[in-house]
Amino acid sequence: xxxxxxxxxxxxxxxxxxxxxxxxxxxxxxxxxxxxxxxxxxxxxxxxxxxxxxxxxxxxxxxxxxxxxxxxxxxxxxxxxxxxxxxxxxxxxxxxxxxxxxxxxxxxxxxxxxxxxxxxxxxxxxxxxxxxxxxxxxxxxxxxxxxxxxxxxxxxxxxxxxxxxxxxxxxxxxxxxxxxxxxxxxxxxxxxxxxxxxxxxxxxxxxxxxxxxxxxxxxxxxxxxxxxxxxxxxxxxxxxxxxxxxxxxxxx
Amino acid sequence: xxxxxxxxxxxxxxxxxxxxxxxxxxxxxxxxxxxxxxxxxxxxxxxxxxxxxxxxxxxxxxxxxxxxxxxxxxxxxxxxxxxxxxxxxxxxxxxxxxxxxxxxxxxxxxxxxxxxxxxxxxxxxxxxxxxxxxxxxxxxxxxxxxxxxxxxxxxxxxxxxxxxxxxxxxxxxxxxxxxxxxxxxxxxxxxxxxxxxxxxxxxxxxxxxxxxxxxxxxxxxxxxxxxxxxxxxxxxxxxxxxxxxxxxxxxxxxxxxxxxxxxxxxxxxxxxxxxxxxxxxxxxxxxxxxxxxxxxxxxxxxxxxxxxxxxxxxxxxxxxxxxxxxxxxxxxxxxxxxxxxxxxxxxxxxxxxxxxxxxxxx
Numbered sequence: 001x002x003x004x005x006x007x008x009x010x011x012x013x014x015x016x017x018x019x020x021x022x023x024x025x026x027x028x029x030x031x032x033x034x035x036x037x038x039x040x041x042x043x044x045x046x047x048x049x050x051x052x053x054x055x056x057x058x059x060x061x062x063x064x065x066x067x068x069x070x071x072x073x074x075x076x077x078x079x080x081x082x083x084x085x086x087x088x089x090x091x092x093x094x095x096x097x098x099x100x101x102x103x104x105x106x107x108x109x110x111x112x113x114x115x116x117x118x119x120x121x122x123x124x125x126x127x128x129x130x131x132x133x134x135x136x137x138x139x140x141x142x143x144x145x146x147x148x149x150x151x152x153x154x155x156x157x158x159x160x161x162x163x164x165x166x167x168x169x170x171x172x173x174x175x176x177x178x179x180x181x182x183x184x185x186x187x188x189x190x191x192x193x194x195x196x197x198x199x200x201x202x203x204x205x206x207x208x209x210x211x212x213x214x215x216x217x218x219x220x221x222x223x224x225x226x227x228x229x230x231x232x233x234x235x236x237x238x239x240x241x242x243x244x245x246x247x248x249x250x251x252x
Numbered sequence: 253x254x255x256x257x258x259x260x261x262x263x264x265x266x267x268x269x270x271x272x273x274x275x276x277x278x279x280x281x282x283x284x285x286x287x288x289x290x291x292x293x294x295x296x297x298x299x300x301x302x303x304x305x306x307x308x309x310x311x312x313x314x315x316x317x318x319x320x321x322x323x324x325x326x327x328x329x330x331x332x333x334x335x336x337x338x339x340x341x342x343x344x345x346x347x348x349x350x351x352x353x354x355x356x357x358x359x360x361x362x363x364x365x366x367x368x369x370x371x372x373x374x375x376x377x378x379x380x381x382x383x384x385x386x387x388x389x390x391x392x393x394x395x396x397x398x399x400x401x402x403x404x405x406x407x408x409x410x411x412x413x414x415x416x417x418x419x420x421x422x423x424x425x426x427x428x429x430x431x432x433x434x435x436x437x438x439x440x441x442x443x444x445x446x447x448x449x450x451x452x453x454x455x456x457x458x459x460x461x462x463x464x465x466x467x468x469x470x471x472x473x474x475x476x477x478x479x480x481x482x483x484x485x486x487x488x489x490x491x492x493x494x495x496x497x498x499x500x501x502x503x504x505x506x507x508x509x510x511x512x513x514x515x516x517x518x519x520x521x522x523x524x525x526x527x528x529x530x531x532x533x534x535x536x537x538x539x540x541x542x543x544x545x546x547x548x549x550x551x552x553x554x555x556x557x558x559x560x561x562x563x564x565x566x567x568x569x570x571x572x573x574x575x576x577x578x579x580x581x582x583x584x585x586x587x588x589x590x591x592x593x594x595x596x597x598x599x600x601x602x603x604x605x606x607x608x609x610x611x612x613x614x
Contacts (some may be wrong), residue, residue, distance in 0.1 A: 082482030096473035
């Protein structure tokens, strides 16, 4: 059962990941179809980020397979998977701290077809134009010459999102995109995520703790608990699922 | 990251006029130096060699954040390869070296210049190939592991060279005699060293302004992130080392001819002197900047020469004290320190120019 037959863009089948005696992911299967926005929720330590790491090749899986656009990627390395168009952002933001926001954007161009001459070349005005328009898109244009390391945590998250878009991915795995972001900005961010999905055609898999955000954003949601897949379904059905309420949502 | 190359300054016309003036002063001093003070020609030549050292070390050590103590390998390789290319076409190399430099192969001017040119070129290519092979192997290491590994390379290279009979083994190798007067010879090599430093500077400045510069800066700031963004990190790292090796090998070829005698461990693979100085000069001036290594090399070289003149017998002690003072008072280097104190002069903005970026864009 591969992505090619089911029409899934990303498909994890029976993925298991152990760290010593700890089973971080146990027999997890999930599938994301092209163009979807899918949520991934669960209590702290339930294995969400571990699953992301397994998908993008950060560590090998102990059992199971991951495929992207019908292609097995479980054995590929992180940069190779990224170059296929499957990109992730980090929970703790990761930007190039001693470079300006604009420079962070410039070096985030796609690296799929890169010749030696290309590696030693200058940036074309088209790259700068795209970088600036994306900085504008996330609201960081005015701060583009600041060192990325001097930006606030929330701004760094936005910059990281813009860098991911600059890379022209087919699919983005976002690890808590709204954590640490000013509540008034969150609505703007949800809007931008939707636009990235609708206008740029980027499929999204989003880890999120903010229930208001994920219930609004996602078409389908997977819920993990204790390293196992607890439930899957539309936001409404998950909200009323007793197992999810017990493990994660609580009575409210 | 470089002040001069990437400053998004408010008045580009003014800052470019300043840059031009700086270049003009350096070019003037570089061209006229040996004519005004002919007695110091060789010391001046070494000043430019030091600039090349610091600039090439900074490619990995500063811009990419990989401390290498093994760059001296490429210098030594360049020195030997160049000398061999100069000598081998005209006599039997083993015989030449077993004569400890007493065999005069009497090169004509044409033979000498052609040999030197070919020697430097071949030296650079061989060094690039070695850097490619070594880099592909050990640039997968990070941080301290890489540093220690390169330290081992430098030491090993000297010992290996001292064991190869055809290049004179432990007793070293003599470079061919210059077909002309000693004064002309010194000036000739001075201008070559000057040209090499200038070309190295301009080439690096050009590379840092493009994708290569940002890629190695990204590797310095967060290599895991760079990988997650699909950057060909290993390729960029290997290219960076090849670029450093290229220019270092040429400087090795020139220095071998200036000194006239290649000792495997004290001249060619001189890790304890040249190898350490490369690091110090870049750190003193400010690593990861364009002008830092240049400034650091100039200050270091002049200070060192003064110590030799005025503190003879204590020059090594004075040098040691200088190193301690540098690290204690200028941990970021001189340019780094200046940039922290006067960020606006370097085109770095602390606050946003106008508007508030917190506003959601429409």
